[in-house]
Amino acid sequence: MGALMSVEPTARRAEWPVPPVGGWTADDLDKLPNLPPHTELIDGSLVFVGPQTLFHSRAVSFFEWQLQSLAPEDFEVVREFTIDIDRQNRPEPDVIVVPEHVIQDPEQTRFPAETVRLAIEVVSTESMSRDRETKPLKYARAGIPVYWRVENDNGRAVVYVFELEPNTGQYTSTGIFRGRMKVDVPFAVDLDLTAITTKRRRPREQ
Template identity: 40%
Template sequence: MNPSPLPIHQRIMRRLAAALEPALSPEWQLEVDIDVLLEEEPLDYVAPDIVVFSATVPLTTRPIPAGTVLLAVEVVSKGSRREDRGSKPLAYAEAGVPHYWRLESQASGALAPVMHTYVLDVVTGSYTETGAHQGRLRSAVIGPVDIDLAALTR
């Protein structure tokens, strides 16, 4: 059993979700800290900090099928570094989640906030880094995104 995240982790996650949600195109929806079903047999699921998934999935669905997920985001803390950098992206890639983002901040030991963005290489079945964004995150994966990363930690 892992302890609950620190308040700074929750604040960063909440602010990041609030910054991402207005950028979503109509075919996507976003939720925080919800279960994503990676595999039915044997049963395997995880709870990313932020999940962008198909708007066709009813909000009464639990867990969210990985096949409907566009993006999984992890906000790294000192206690979650090993999983967020290692086992979770491997699991998301195996489940076919097209995009994975990992936010490192002072709470995880980084000097300043850095968003690492990845895209799934369908040939290799693993993620390829598309950027290590410092200062601002600009992306079009979910719709037009331009986020001041430092503002997430204030």
């Protein structure tokens, strides 16, 4: 009786998109098959988002719903939606505020960056350098007038607010907020940031 031969399992290779010469373009994001959710295009390269933390999820939901309740009727608040900056840059801010008129088609997949009035990024470990350095530079160059960066400080939110300085075309820090956040642009906002927390709240004593 012949010896049995074992067959080693063949390792399955991950099939990653191979970029063309010059990198991917903004239009490619709508055409490439099987991309992970929330894939961004930064400088012609695809950026895949890591697993979402509880803080990140709560912060994004908080700003989406709070801003929607405070926004004037001619503004819309949209979460996790890509914006066209240029041919090689199509990032996806966590929350944006846009004029209502730019929402024209329920099948649209992006907005022009120049229509965005506020961009918000909630920082995670894997996105730290992009949210602190790369994206603010690109958002400023695109003319987005206000940028908020939200960070996790031991389970509580800290919001860094930046406004576009028209003479330099760069962002200027206009405030760091903990606990309560009150600003006037892009519209009047008064928020209780303590509602964003990863810690269990103890009931108040009677």
